[in-house]
Amino acid sequence: MPPPTFGVKLLEAIVDREAGFSWDGSAPTVAEQVRNALVLDHGVDPDQLPGRVLELLTTYTELLTVPARDPGSYDRPGVSEGDVIFGEIGCADCHTPVQRTRPNAPPHLRDLTLRPYTDMKTWDLGEGPFRTAPLWGLGHNIRLLNQNGRDLLLMHDGGAGSVAEAIGQHGGDAAAARAAFNALSAGDKQNLINFVRSL
Incomplete structure (x- = not known):
């Protein structure tokens, strides 16, 4: 499954x-990931593209904006309770809610406060190392899939x-958070799910 590409230049900073x-966090920059995707996913040699095509593809990818979160999310049942549970059971240890961009990032990206729900680190989930997937925009994607009658496919393999x-x-390094989720009451599990689906 391809990871979402919105907000990637912000994540880079x-x-x-x-x-x-x-998925494994091995491409250090958006530009390198674009090159890798062309080769590995499409069988295209980036160096054979005409003119500024590679530059324009990279710029387009870097500028894809994060879908806006519904400002009324916390008015929905269970979302605020789920937010608290998300932190209490350890989800926020890796899916870190708040990040800042570097002071030496490009001027338009400097010193910004973001809410990507990732620590931009890799962890072993029991099947090898995976970058903590940002959860921002997840609710938007879920709604689009539901509206279009498409299946929801999550994780690296769908x-x-x-x-x-x-x-x-979530096994390996995340096994404790999974166990804590499994130990929740049915109501608390649903509240956590409501929160994640609101992101």
């Missing part, structure tokens, strides 16, 4: 980020069809 792009199933696939 996060203070103390350790991971880059792709193997989770719901937020609860995605949490269930």
Whole structure:
């Protein structure tokens, strides 16, 4: 499954980020990830593209904006309670809600406060290292899929069809958070899911 590409230039500018792009975080910059995607996903040699095509593809990708979160999210049942639970059971340890961009980033990206829900690090989830996927825009994607009658496919392999199933696939370094989720009451689980679906 391809990771979402919106907000990637902002993620590249996060203070103390350790991971880059792709599921394993191995591409250090957006520009390198664009090159990798052309080669690995499309069989295209970037160096053979005419004119400024590679530059324009990279710039387009860097400028994709993050979908706006519904300002009324916390008016929905369970969302504020789910936000608290998200922190209490350890989800926020990796899906860190707030980040800042570097003071030496390009001028238009300097010293910004972001809410990407990622630490931009890699962790072993039981199947090898994965970059902590940013959760911003997830609710927007879920709504679009629902409106168009499409299946929800989460995780690197699309193997989770719901937020609860995605949490269930968090092993390894995230096993304690998964266990804490499994120990919640049905109501608290639903509140957490409502919160994640609001992002």
